[in-house]
Amino acid sequence: MEGPTARFGGSEQVxxxxxxxxxxxxxVSQIAVLRGGGLGDLLFAVPALAALKAAYPAATxxxxxxPIHRALLEAVESPxxxxxxxxxxxxxxPGDEDPDELAAFFADMRCRNFDLAVQLHGGGRYSNPFLQRLGARHTVGTRTPDAAHLERSVPYLYYQHxxxxALEVAGFAGAFPVDLEARLVPAAGGAVPEAAGRDRARPLVVIHPGATDPRRRWPTQKFxxxxxxxxxxxxxxxxxxxxxxxxLADRIAALAATPAVxxxxxxxxxxxxxAVLADADVVxxxxxxxxxxAQALGVPTVGIYWVGNVINAGALGRSLHRVHASWITACPTCGIDITQVGWTAPRCAHDDSLVADIGVGDVYEDVRSLNALKSATQAA
Structure with a gap:
C-alpha cells in the first residue's frame, strides 16, 4: 500500500x-540485524524483523x-x-573480549557480503561502530548524539515503546509495519513437558515471578x-x-501451601x-x-510494571492483556529520581521493589476476568 510521497532527510518518504x-x-539479498540482550530484547525486535522480511521477501x-535468541528461534516460526x-x-x-575472536567474527561477516545492516541494539555508542565493521553496503539504526552516524539514523530517546x-528503524530501511507487536507460532512438534502435567478440566495459570532488574519484581508474599x-x-x-x-519460585509455592500450586x-x-506458555489460559x-x-504466542497476560517500563514495554491492547503500573518515581530508600535513566543519570545501588504497592486483589480480578473471557470464547 502506497500513499503520497514527500522528501525526508534526502530520501523519499512513501x-x-x-x-x-x-x-x-x-x-538487497542479505540483511544483518544486530540485537543482543535477553529474551524480551529479541521479542521487541520481532515486528521489525517481520517488516523487513515483508519489504525484502527474497532476502536472507x-x-x-x-544463545537465548537462537534457542527461541529454534522453538518457533519466525522471519x-x-x-x-x-x-x-x-x-x-557483555563478557571478556577476545581480540582474535572479534577479528575472526568481522572477517566472517564481511565475507557474507551483507547488503543491509540494521542496528536495533540501543543508542549506538557501541553498537553503531560494531555495525559498521560488518562491511554492509547500507546501514540503518538508532543513535544518540554521541554515537557514530549510520547511512540512515533514527534519534534514540530512551522513553519510546x-x-x-524498532519499527521506526525498519521504516528507515523502507519497511512498512506488518504487526505492531510480536506474533509467534510454536514450531511443529512441540509438546507440553511431562513436568508441567496436563489437566484440561481446570484453567492453567502460569506465573513468572522473576525479572532481570530486582526492582521490577512484585514481592514474594504477594505472588x-x-x-x-x-x-x-x-x-x-x-x-x-x-x-x-x-x-524464588519454590518459596512462593511453599507459601501458597496448596498442591494446586x-x-x-x-x-x-x-x-x-x-509449550507451557502456549498451553496456559493466563500468564x-x-x-x-x-x-x-506469552503475549507473542497469543496468550492472555496480566503484567506488573513500574510506570517507566509500561512506556517502553507494556502491551498495547487491553482485550487480552492487562497492565498494573506503579507510579513511584523516586527510590524508596534514597529518594533519587529514578525516571532519569540510560545515559542521563547513574542507577542508585538500591534494589527495593518499585511495584510493591500493586494490590493482590486487583491482579486476581484481572486473572479471573481473562479466565472467564477465554472460557466464554471457547464455549462460543
Missing part, C-alpha cells in the same frame, strides 16, 4: 508507518544475537533465516497470595523461571517454555521475557 517510511534499498535475514551468535564485545554482548522504536487465590478458585498454577529463579522453575528448556508476570513471549 505512505505512513510508526515514523517515516523511506525508499527501499536496491538489490541473519540475526546477530545471543529470521539464520542466527549468528555475537562475540563478547563491550556494549554489545521498544517494538515501535504467593495470588497463587493461593487462583488455586482456591479452581485453577492449576505453575510457577516458571530459569535455574537462577528456582529458589507447583513450581517447575529450572526444569524447562526453551521449547518446553514455549501473570513482572515485566520480563516470559511475559512478552
Amino acid at each position: 505512505g505512513a508507518g510508526v515514523g517515516p517510511i523511506l525508499e527501499k534499498f536496491d538489490a 535475514i541473519t540475526l546477530l544475537g545471543t 529470521v533465516d539464520k542466527v549468528v551468535i555475537l562475540p563478547f564485545a563491550e556494549g554489545v554482548r 521498544e517494538p515501535l522504536r 504467593a497470595q495470588l497463587a493461593a487465590a487462583c488455586a482456591a478458585d479452581g485453577s492449576r498454577v505453575l510457577l516458571i523461571g530459569d535455574s537462577s529463579e528456582r529458589e 507447583h513450581s517447575i522453575a529450572g526444569e524447562l528448556n526453551m521449547a518446553g517454555l514455549v 501473570v508476570a513482572n515485566d520480563s521475557g516470559p511475559r512478552h513471549l
Whole structure:
C-alpha cells in the first residue's frame, strides 16, 4: 500500500508507518540485524524483523544475537533465516573480549557480503561502530548524539515503546509495519513437558515471578497470595523461571501451601517454555521475557510494571492483556529520581521493589476476568 510521497532527510518518504517510511534499498539479498540482550530484547525486535522480511521477501535475514535468541528461534516460526551468535564485545554482548575472536567474527561477516545492516541494539555508542565493521553496503539504526552516524539514523530517546522504536528503524530501511507487536507460532512438534502435567478440566495459570532488574519484581508474599487465590478458585498454577529463579519460585509455592500450586522453575528448556506458555489460559508476570513471549504466542497476560517500563514495554491492547503500573518515581530508600535513566543519570545501588504497592486483589480480578473471557470464547 502506497500513499503520497514527500522528501525526508534526502530520501523519499512513501505512505505512513510508526515514523517515516523511506525508499527501499536496491538489490538487497542479505540483511544483518544486530540485537543482543535477553529474551524480551529479541521479542521487541520481532515486528521489525517481520517488516523487513515483508519489504525484502527474497532476502536472507541473519540475526546477530545471543544463545537465548537462537534457542527461541529454534522453538518457533519466525522471519529470521539464520542466527549468528555475537562475540563478547563491550556494549554489545557483555563478557571478556577476545581480540582474535572479534577479528575472526568481522572477517566472517564481511565475507557474507551483507547488503543491509540494521542496528536495533540501543543508542549506538557501541553498537553503531560494531555495525559498521560488518562491511554492509547500507546501514540503518538508532543513535544518540554521541554515537557514530549510520547511512540512515533514527534519534534514540530512551522513553519510546521498544517494538515501535524498532519499527521506526525498519521504516528507515523502507519497511512498512506488518504487526505492531510480536506474533509467534510454536514450531511443529512441540509438546507440553511431562513436568508441567496436563489437566484440561481446570484453567492453567502460569506465573513468572522473576525479572532481570530486582526492582521490577512484585514481592514474594504477594505472588504467593495470588497463587493461593487462583488455586482456591479452581485453577492449576505453575510457577516458571530459569535455574537462577528456582529458589524464588519454590518459596512462593511453599507459601501458597496448596498442591494446586507447583513450581517447575529450572526444569524447562526453551521449547518446553514455549509449550507451557502456549498451553496456559493466563500468564501473570513482572515485566520480563516470559511475559512478552506469552503475549507473542497469543496468550492472555496480566503484567506488573513500574510506570517507566509500561512506556517502553507494556502491551498495547487491553482485550487480552492487562497492565498494573506503579507510579513511584523516586527510590524508596534514597529518594533519587529514578525516571532519569540510560545515559542521563547513574542507577542508585538500591534494589527495593518499585511495584510493591500493586494490590493482590486487583491482579486476581484481572486473572479471573481473562479466565472467564477465554472460557466464554471457547464455549462460543
